[in-house]
Amino acid sequence: MPETAGLLSPEILARLEGYRLIHHKPVGGATGGLWRARQKGGSSEFVDYREYAPGDEPRRVDWMAYARLRRLYVREYLDERRDCVLFLLDASASMGFGTPLTKEVYAAQVIGGLVACALAGQDQPVLAVTSGAGTAILRPGGRRAGLARSLRFLEATSWGGRADLDGALEAALRTAPSIRSLYLCSDLYEREALTRLLRLAAAREVETTVLHVLAPEEWVPGGEGDWALTDSETGERLELTLTPFALAAYARRLQEFVAALEEECRRWGARRVALNSGEGAQVTLFRTLPRAGVTRPQ
Amino acid sequence: MxxxxxxxxxxxxxxxxxxxxxxxxxxxxxxxxxxxxxxxxxxxxxxxxxxxxxxxxxxxxxxxxxxxxxxxxxxxGPTLRLAGPARNTIVLLDASASMQATDVAPSRFARALREVEAMAAGLRGGRLTVIAFDRQPRVVVNEARDAAGVRRALAGLKPSSAAGDVAPALSLAGALARRLTHPRLVLVSDGGLDFPANLPAGLEVITVGRSAANVSLAGLSLRSLGGNQVAQVSVVNHGDAAAKGRVNLYVNGRAAGSKAWQLPAHGATHLLWPDLPPGATVAAELEADDPAADYLAVDNRAWAVPQSGRRARALLVTTGNVYLERALSLLPGLEVYRATPEEYARLAAASYPYELTVWDGYADKNLPPGAVWIINPPPGLRLEGLEVGPAFRPHALVGADGSPVLRYVDLAEVHLEKAHRLTLAGGWTVDLAADGRPLLARRAEKGRRLAVLACDPQHSDLPLRPAFPVLVQNLATWLVPPALEVPQGRVGEELLVSPLPLAEKIIIEAPDGSVTELVPPFPPAPFRPAVPGLYHLVQRWANPERPGDTVEVRQAFAVNAYDVREAVLAPRMPGGSGEEGPVAGGPHGRRPPGRPVPLSSVxxxxxxxxxxxxxxxxxxxx
Incomplete structure (x- = not known):
């Protein structure tokens, strides 16, 4: 693990207390909690629209939308319930790249921030980190102490090797069977492991959010010339001459790769959020994730 | 292409x-x-x-x-022929001294060769003949069909140091052209030629050279003054701009000082070096401060040798002829001895060192070695195709036109009392006759010269006339000529060598060390020096006084390259502009059709x- 001392500044942590995780599925955990849970009904928190069906209460019809679109839509709301949330961090070697911030530092900061949001919303966070060294799981517990433990846990993460995403999920579910939400932060180069993880989460009715982290050099690589590329995890070597033509081909392949991931996530009912480690954790936590519907200001 | x-x-x-x-x-x-x-x-x-x-x-x-x-x-080396059908081409390539000029890199001659090669590259089925000429033309490429063959033939060809004479080359080209159908005739030259009035129709001219800048050593002469020699060096600026530099003088190969010169355009000056040692050989070398003022190097050196002081020995066999003795002794090139017929008989029996024998009223049945002048031969003498008959009284004297022995001899007031009838066989040349009968005749055969005068000068008023010493001088000069007419010549010009009467072998040593053997056989062939410098004429014969020993006479002579036609570098052609490139020439001249244009530079x-x-x-x- 690189230097992560002061993973998140006190100012950021204080600001994150005003943000909450957004759950899009009804929670199956403890009911009647103080904080939000996902159950559409009489809550005042608006979530989404759906088309009117016979039997719906007329008072839920959005007449303003009808005036604009001439079609009937019904507003849906969330109930506020407590949730057990798993934050799964991919700590494989491939996360050790990126400038000015490596993906691992960035991912640790984002996960730390989301843990803060979860604790602020009275959710019960569970942290799992998977790398070549194995899987480490933490149930941080109470709100303030839990946040400190979570950050220390992330700072002490052992990075490198290959991750075991679905194995880590299994281990976390064994530790905390009540997990209903999963936030996976990874570069997703292990496609098969991702599929197994999504399949397992769907089977256990875990609402999954995939935070797909890539470095700027991965989104738009540069450096024309003759290169011998070495895979950081497998050590496999590939000789390639990077030309504008090759870089264009990479861009096409990345687009296809992202589209396939998107399709995979949609297939298993998960949502995917693309993140660029170059933008920094602060921008991600306070701009990107709220815009993507992962968090919201209270 | x-x-x-x-x-x-x-x-x-x-x-x-x-x-x-x-x-x-x-x-x-x-x-x-x-x-x-x-x-x-x-x-x-x-x-x-x-x-x-x-x-x-x-x-x-x-x-x-x-x-x-x-x-x-x-x-x-691609070339592009602009137009024109394939034709047989005869090229007259100027190889005279001025083609050594370096005003166009690397030289005018190299540029001319390039032009010829370009023509060869554009043959397209035609044939190419190249005649290189300086004073003499010579065919260097004969009806070649391919450019490679032309290039091989031209490789190593260099311009000479002689002046150019285009007339023989045009004559040769005309003879070759008669065998071809509508040949193309091209002259590649820098000018400086004496073009004949009737240039061939359609002669194409390609001019090489741009600049006129040239400073020459136009002359180096020696004369005696007070027991010493004085050298005079003539420097001529043929260029269109002023120039300056120095002339270095060498006496017997050693530096003897230098003098500066500064000349306006087309100016000339003379530099004098007095008090040089007598008999010394002198060389001069010209240097221009600005190389761009002097593009021709071949005329920057000159040599001179003093007149030879050697005198031939002559034996006058006479019973007494004061006029003849006096006239012979006045000749500077002769050392005259006199003998009576009795003494002559003894001398002839022993070793005979005389190069000229004058029989005055005397004759022997055997001719002595060397040249012989028989004066008033006795009747009945039969010798070398000569038969002497009875006397007769000559009246009007008639001299042969162009006779060298009658040059400057006025016979108008000469009266002869009597003369002997001469019957001459072939080989004799009659210089003077009276009443249709020969009076003065001469013959040269196998190195021996013979002259006969059919009258006794003492029985005429000839010795009292100014014509007599002149006639003696001319006859003596013809009988015992100096080995060389003048002790210097020019590159490419023929030098006629007159063997000494006793000479058995004659060679010429060139400044580059090469040796040319002129004799045997007799008569010596004309010698044509190829390079400027100091030559040596060497004549050898067996010493009659010391059997087994050889007598060797060496005579230096200078050969210089200066020729004003070559020294004036400004390109000039008949009807041409003088600028480099093809120009029209001849009465029906036109621009060369289909001339290949080299593309390498582009x-x-x-x-x-x-x-x-x-x-x-x-x-x-x-």
Whole structure:
């Protein structure tokens, strides 16, 4: 693990207390909690629209939308319930790249921030980190102490090797069977492991959010010339001459790769959020994730 | 398009070589990446795993191929014939001294050779004959069909140091042209030629040379003064601009000082070196401060040798003839001895060192060695095709036109009392006759010279006339000529060598060490010096006084290259502008049709431009 001392500044942590995780599925955990849970009904928190069906209460019809679109839509709301949330961090070697911030530092900061949001919303966070060294799981517990433990846990993460995403999920579910939400932060180069993880989460009715982290050099690589590329995890070597033509081909392949991931996530009912480690954790936590519907200001 | 050097097209192999280097796999830099998952797909798309990568149309590649192609093409010497059908061509190539001028690099002659090679490259089925000429024409390429053959024949051809004479070359070209159908006649020259009035119709002229800048040593002469020698050096500036420099003088090969000169355009000056040692050989060398003021080097050196002081020995056999004795003794080149017929008989029996024998009223049945002048031969003498008959009284004297022995001899007031009738066989030349009968005749055969005067001067008023010493002088000069008329000559001009009466072998040693043997056989062939410098004429014969010993007479003579027609470098042609390039010539002259235009220079510049362009592209990082 690189230097992560002061993973998140006190100012950021204080600001994150005003943000909450957004759950899009009804929670199956403890009911009647103080904080939000996902159950559409009489809550005042608006979530989404759906088309009117016979039997719906007329008072839920959005007449303003009808005036604009001439079609009937019904507003849906969330109930506020407590949730057990798993934050799964991919700590494989491939996360050790990126400038000015490596993906691992960035991912640790984002996960730390989301843990803060979860604790602020009275959710019960569970942290799992998977790398070549194995899987480490933490149930941080109470709100303030839990946040400190979570950050220390992330700072002490052992990075490198290959991750075991679905194995880590299994281990976390064994530790905390009540997990209903999963936030996976990874570069997703292990496609098969991702599929197994999504399949397992769907089977256990875990609402999954995939935070797909890539470095700027991965989104738009540069450096024309003759290169011998070495895979950081497998050590496999590939000789390639990077030309504008090759870089264009990479861009096409990345687009296809992202589209396939998107399709995979949609297939298993998960949502995917693309993140660029170059933008920094602060921008991600306070701009990107709220815009993507992962968090919201209270 | 044709090529002067088609063998240079092998340079085109650089093109596949460049492509080869682009196909070769390059040395790669190591670069760790998070995952090669996507790159593998890219590699598959690029087929990068093949041994040879796909040739990508990079701009820099095309530039390199273009530069290499242009370079190879330029080296092959392409020429472009603008128009004109294939014709047989006769080229008159000026190889005179002025073609050594370096006002066009590397020289006018090299430029002329290039023009001829360009013509050869554009033969297209025609045949090419090249006649190189200075004073004499010579065929150096005879009806060649291919450019390579012409180039081989011209390789090593150099301009001479002699002046050019185009008339014999035109005559030879005319003779060759008569065998061809509508031949094309081309003169490649810098001018400086005496063109005949009737130039061949359609003669094409290609002029080489640009500048007139040349400073020459126009002359170096020696004369005696007070027991010493005085050298006079003439310096002429033939250029259109003022020039200055120095003349260095060498006496017997050693430096004897230098003098500066400064001349306006077309100016001349004379430099004097007094008090030089007598008999010394002198050389002068000219240096111009600005090389651009003097493009011709061959006329920058001159040599001079003093007149020879050697005197021939003459024996006058007479019973007494004061007029003749006095006239002979006045000749500076003769050392005269007198003997009576009785003494002569003894002298003739022993070793005989005399180069001229004068029989005055005497004759022997055997001729002595060397030249013989028989005066008033006795009747009944039969000798060497000569038969002496009875006396007669001559009246009107008639001299032969152009006779060298009657030069400046006025016979109008000469009266003869009597003369003997001469009957002459073949080989005799009659110089003077009276009443249709020969009075004075001469004969030269196998190195021996013989003259006969059929009258006794003492029985005439001839010795009292001014004609007599002149006649004696002319006859003595003809009988015992100096080995060389003058102790200096010019490159390419014939030098006639007169053997000494006793000479058995004559050689000429050239300044470059080469030796030319003139005798035997007799008579000596004319000698034509090829290079300027100091020559030596060596005559040898067996010493009659010391059997087994050899007498050797050496005489130095100078050969200089200066000729005003060659020294004036300004290109000038009949009807031409004097500017370099083809001009019209002759009564029906026109621009040469279909003249091949060499493209190498243009292609070379294009190559340079492409290379600079490539450098600019590379420096910008593509």
């Amino acid at each position: 044709a090529f002067l050097h088609p063998e240079a097209l092998w340079l085109a192999l650089t093109l596949p070589a460049i492509v080869f280097f682009y196909l070769l796999r390059p040395r790669r830099r190591e670069r760790p990446v998070p995952s090669i998952l996507l790159w593998q797909q890219v590699a598959q798309e690029l087929e990068a795993n093949r041994p040879w990568q796909r040739l990508r149309p990079q701009f820099i590649l095309w530039l390199q191929l273009l530069a290499a192609g242009l370079c190879a093409l330029a080296a092959a 292609l070379g510049l294009a190559t340079l431009a492409v290379v600079l362009w490539e450098w600019k592209v590379v420096s910008r990082g593509r």
